[in-house]
Amino acid sequence: MEIHGLLKRRATAGGSIASLLASTGRPAAQAKSEFVAAAGTDLLVLEPNSPQFVGLTQGFNRRFNRRWLAPNCAVIFVPLTEQGAQVALAKAVGFGPGHVQVSGGGHCYEDFVFTEQTLALIDVSLLDEIGFDAQQGVYYAQSGGTNWDLYRRLHWHFGLTLPAGSCDSVGLGGHMCGGGNFGLIARPDRAL
Known part of the structure; x- marks a missing residue:
């Protein structure tokens, strides 16, 4: 390559x-x-x-x-x-x-x-793994991924989703720190 x-x-x-x-x-x-x-x-x-x-x-x-x-x-x-x-x-x-x-x-x-x-x-855009750590019993998402990566991988591999942002190109690194915290499946009373 x-x-x-x-x-x-x-x-x-x-x-x-x-x-x-x-x-x-x-x-x-x-x-x-x-x-x-x-x-x-x-x-x-x-x-x-x-x-x-x-x-x-x-x-x-x-x-x-x-x-x-x-x-x-x-x-x-x-x-x-x-x-x-x-x-x-x-x-x-x-x-x-x-x-x-x-x-x-x-x-x-x-x-x-x-x-x-x-x-x-x-x-950190290559650090974009999203998965499940069976030993720790937790799901994880690296900061180089995007909302689209998160939604797609959680749904396809685990049948799950999160009430994250609605824009697919938002980076997880900034999103998880508090940016873009309102999405289409977020509860209105918890939006802000």
């Missing part, structure tokens, strides 16, 4: 790396495994001289909302595994509080991630 080509297509198309892996036509786990094996690491580090860098420093909705940019960003970390995310966090700490932002697999219509203060960006 050609890694830099996928990253460049993501930057140009404005979608997540996860959606590009899905476009390979392979099962998600296989495509992700091949991507990690081809990279030979748990973490990709992109610097400003990378051709795909500039496109990844702009908000998800590139066609309609080009206001949000991170023009001072010096590095983008793309964790391929949870271990890679831990390494990215350790490396990003050196940029200081308020200068490290996390970009998930969904859209961002505000300047929460892409700002002039952003010096380092961690793109």
Whole structure:
């Protein structure tokens, strides 16, 4: 699998790396495994001289909302595994509080991630697993997924759903922290 080509297509198309892996036509786990094996690491580090860098420093909705940019960003970390995310966090700490932002697999219509203060960006869009941990007895969702991923996987694999947001491209990382908390099956008395 050609890694830099996928990253460049993501930057140009404005979608997540996860959606590009899905476009390979392979099962998600296989495509992700091949991507990690081809990279030979748990973490990709992109610097400003990378051709795909500039496109990844702009908000998800590139066609309609080009206001949000991170023009001072010096590095983008793309964790391929949870271990890679831990390494990215350790490396990003050196940029200081308020200068490290996390970009998930969904859209961002505000300047929460892409700002002039952003010096380092961690793109977690490949950390999008949703499932059930039988040992702990809990369902889980990684922050790189979207509402669509959550609804689809919970329903197809477990026959469940959540009263989450109604916009399918909302990223779970921001949503689970309190963004976009009202959906079509939410109780009106619990909406806000």
